[in-house]
Structures are given as C-alpha cells and as structure tokens.
Amino acid sequence: MVGHATETAEEFAETLRAAIRAKGLSLDRIRHRLQMRGAPISITALSYWQSGRRRPERPDSLLALGHLEDVLDLPEGALSQLLGPPRPRGRGRVRPPTPQVQGAGRDNVRLAQLLAGVDTSSDTGLSRVSQQDRVEIGADGGTRRLRSRHTLRADRSGVDRWVLVYDTDAPGNPLPSVGMLRSCRLGRLIADPTSGILVAELLFPKPLRQGETLVLEYELLQDEAPYPALETSHFRRFRLPVREYSLEVRFDSRCLPARCERFSTPDLEQGTEIEVDEWGYAFATSRDFGPGIFGIRWEWVLS
Structure with a gap:
C-alpha cells in the first residue's frame, strides 16, 4: 500500500x-x-x-x-x-x-442554483460588525451543533434578512435542522442532501433603517443518523469583510484531538498551532478579515 x-x-x-x-x-x-x-x-x-x-x-x-x-x-x-x-x-x-x-x-x-431560490438582495446592504461561531464535536468526532451569533449593521434602509449557507462537505448525509434563537424567523429553506448544501432565509423582525444594528443568533443541529464521520476542520468562507470573527470548537472529553491549528487565506497550507484547554475548547479570532477563509483544523489519534 x-x-x-x-x-x-x-x-x-x-x-x-x-x-x-x-x-x-x-x-x-x-x-x-x-x-x-x-x-x-x-x-x-x-x-x-x-x-x-x-x-x-x-x-x-x-x-x-x-x-x-x-x-x-x-x-x-x-x-x-x-x-x-x-x-x-x-x-x-x-x-x-x-x-x-x-x-x-x-x-x-449547484450552490448558485440554490441561491437563486431565495432573496439575496439584502446581503450587500449589511456590514458584518462581528460574527461568532461555536462548534460542538461529539464523542464520535462528528459535528453535533453549530451556534452562530452575528452583529449586523444596515448600510441602507430596507434590508430585512440574512441568507444562511451551510455546506456539510458530506453529500448524501442528512442535513442539520435550523433553529432560530434571536431576532429572526425562518423564511424559505432549500435543503439539497445530494450536494450536501443547505440554504435558508433568516427574516428579521422588521426591515432595518440605515445605520441600525441587529444581533442575530441561530443554530444548526445534527440530530438525525447517520451522523457525520470524524471531522477534521471547521471553517467559514467570507465573501465580504467582517470587523471581528471568532471561532470556538468544543471537543467531547472522550474524543480529544492530538493537535489543533488555525488557518486562513491567503496561505491555507500554513497554520498556527493553538491549544485545546482543559475543558476541551480550541479558540481562534481575527480582526478586519475577509474576503477569504478562516478556520480551525485538527488531527486525531485513533486507537
């Protein structure tokens, strides 16, 4: 071999x-x-x-x-x-x-086709003040939950939604369910298990006025078998800049990685090692980031 x-x-x-x-x-x-x-x-x-x-x-x-x-x-x-x-x-x-x-x-x-089924007109009218992702990795090494918090500022009046795009990187597996936690309700949702992509409109309580700020929270739950196999990374792709981004990955104490590192564009091959603390958390943050990719990846020791 x-x-x-x-x-x-x-x-x-x-x-x-x-x-x-x-x-x-x-x-x-x-x-x-x-x-x-x-x-x-x-x-x-x-x-x-x-x-x-x-x-x-x-x-x-x-x-x-x-x-x-x-x-x-x-x-x-x-x-x-x-x-x-x-x-x-x-x-x-x-x-x-x-x-x-x-x-x-x-x-x-396929992603472009799915996005054509939702209203993306508000996207360029929102400044990303801050975005926070919290990822939970289960005892089997698969993602169980992603909780996201976005602070958004309207650059023009009338923006009324955030479009969520999630790619499981595992075509054919069940897609996560979407839960609304704060300042939004679910609009149109298009799930395509064949490609492993989910697109959803998160509708604001009301259209924002120019300069108005909104804090939005939602979560993605992987609650249907078969669950994802061993994950080795989590990253977010930014099409537009964000003032501050933070990513937190919590590992189950029964399944801790051998090492972790943060990575980002322009050189995705190079990473900076980060620690997993005694509670099983790995954390990375960046300011004035994007467009580009930012994430955390890890390696497992399999017995």
Missing part, C-alpha cells in the same frame, strides 16, 4: 507539471485565476504540488482541485482521482479520509 501511495503521488505531480507546461501559465497566473474563482492557493503550495514535495490534503486544497482542473483545461477528476489516501502525520496520528471532491466545480454551480 505504501508503494501504491508513492506511485499515485508521483503520477499526480507529473500530471500537474505536464498540464501547467501545456497551458503555458505561470504559477502566479494560476494562483490569480484560482483566487478569482474563490479558491485561493499559494504559489508555494502549487510549487510543492508539482514537484511532488507535498500533495493536496487539506479540505480547502481538495476543494480547489476542481477549479485547478478547469483552469488547466483538464477533464473533471484528472487530478483528484490520482490522490491516494491521506498520509499519516507522526506516530499513531491519522487524518480520516477526505470525502471525494470531484464535483467541486458542479457544487459551485
């Missing part, structure tokens, strides 16, 4: 190098085109991938492969199918297999 993994890794690097040569693009141009598609990957990471020194393993990197195939005019799956199972990091440390992401390009199309 080790020999097979090495062979597929070398084949991935060779295929990527050949595609880059055939396309005639510099790594900087490729990086720019991926950035424009909302899939930021650093020049360093691209260089490592084509040299074979590293391969895409992070969820964000795997999601970007579909876009990279498009940029290089490769058939869908030409690169992603060459990746074997994730490599273990350290003695006894393993990352669970990452879900297949060959449909990453189609997922973006």
